[in-house]
Amino acid sequence: MSTTSTAETTESSAAKASAPSASSASPEPEELSRVDSREEARRERIERRQAQILEAAARIMYDTGFHGMSMQAVAERAGMSVGLIYQYFAGKDEVLEAVIVEILDDFRVLVPAAMDAAGEDPEQRLRAGFAAFCKVIDARREAALLAYRESQTLSPQGRAKVTRMEEETTEPFREAVRAGTATGQFRAVSPELVAHNLKMAAHAWALKHWALAPHLSLDEYIEAEIDLTLSAIRAERIPSSSGGLKGRSRSGR
Amino acid sequence: MSTTSTAETTESSAAKASAPSASSASPEPEELSRVDSREEARRERIERRQAQILEAAARIMYDTGFHGMSMQAVAERAGMSVGLIYQYFAGKDEVLEAVIVEILDDFRVLVPAAMDAAGEDPEQRLRAGFAAFCKVIDARREAALLAYRESQTLSPQGRAKVTRMEEETTEPFREAVRAGTATGQFRAVSPELVAHNLKMAAHAWALKHWALAPHLSLDEYIEAEIDLTLSAIRAERIPSSSGGLKGRSRSGR
């Protein structure tokens, strides 16, 4: 899942970058195809190796944390030698960044896709987006947890990148809330806050899985959370009965 | 703040446990008082030292993470020698556990206190408890973040302890929701889920401070979040208009 885009995102990395000098000049078709298939095989191998490494690294970090992960252990788990890891990643730090970027990339791609597939209605869009978000988290719970625990460990650039990706991820939520407010379906709530809450609720499925999973299935959780949020932001459907709403509604800000 | 209970909680630790052999036989009252004041001074020193160490450790871990924290660095920051740390903690792991337990202890004490001070009304109790929760987080943001990042690093016993303390912390929230449902002020929502959401919203002030703080002050955040939650769970105040509430309210479990 998203392996392609990950490889692309990660490619900033190590050596290996001996850019395909082929594309310049080699008119023979057989020559071309030979070079191409070579190139292709190479790319495939690189991808496979990186995936191997990232999976092993994610597993180990989940158990022990970044600091408890030795490159030796990663190599063993991935079924290769230590040295080989350094062919595909410049160092331990870069392995961490790749693991984190991989899952953020899934969010960025899958959440908007699900929302667009859900049509125009803001409520349906929020539902679909939130469900997709939670499902990605559920599928990659280990990596999601890592993204939290070890973000601080990243280089400043790495952290900036992660922050930016996270902002992008929640932008569709903000837009849906704004759209709903515009149509009058939603109260005048802060799109930032609602989007933030949905994001946190999704993250919580990973962060607090030990507390939630015994009570709820993933689908139940998704249903319950989105219903709660929608209850909070739906415009009251009863324009009648005077303003005397009992409660002090100093809704702040 | 809560230093006392922390010292107690942590006491399982290192050597130092050369239990007061005095208590066996020394009838002279002057003897006794002399011994007592000695004991007291000793305890005070232990507390002061532990606090010194924990503050330094929390600061360093916030910047570098547990793995980036060397005992040498802690000693320097705390203004003491490496060896001395081992007089008060059995090892690096125990320092981490103490830092985490310290803040959880604040929650456990301060949140119920604030709720009890707020009176009987479930809504007011939730408001007060949530505000207290957030304020503790805000006051000790570094430690709160650590509790997240490094919980996995703890020993199994340490993790179990932290889990238990967290459950205790949110119990008052669950009770308030149940009470509100019983009086009919709240809809029939899951107390577990609502308490969980409030806890997460409070945690988020630490977890996502970089995203929230530019938009909102702490007080504004508290207001906005609790208002949103209460909007979601308040019973509709209009008993008229038939049962057709439109929404599918299969709020599961």
Added chain:
DNA sequence: CCATTCAATGAATGTTCGTTCAAGTTGCGA
């Protein structure tokens, strides 16, 4: 069948760090 290229290995290296402990210091009672 040789030459070349490149993936892959894993022992060796240099460093960092948690922990220990022998030795020094301080404070207090006699």
Added chain:
DNA sequence: TCGCAACTTGAACGAACATTCATTGAATGG
């Protein structure tokens, strides 16, 4: 003033670890 006990120090030790690199092995091309 002496002696004792508790407190404190920090150099030293050993283990772990990230990273390197000389070497092996396999595939390709002529």
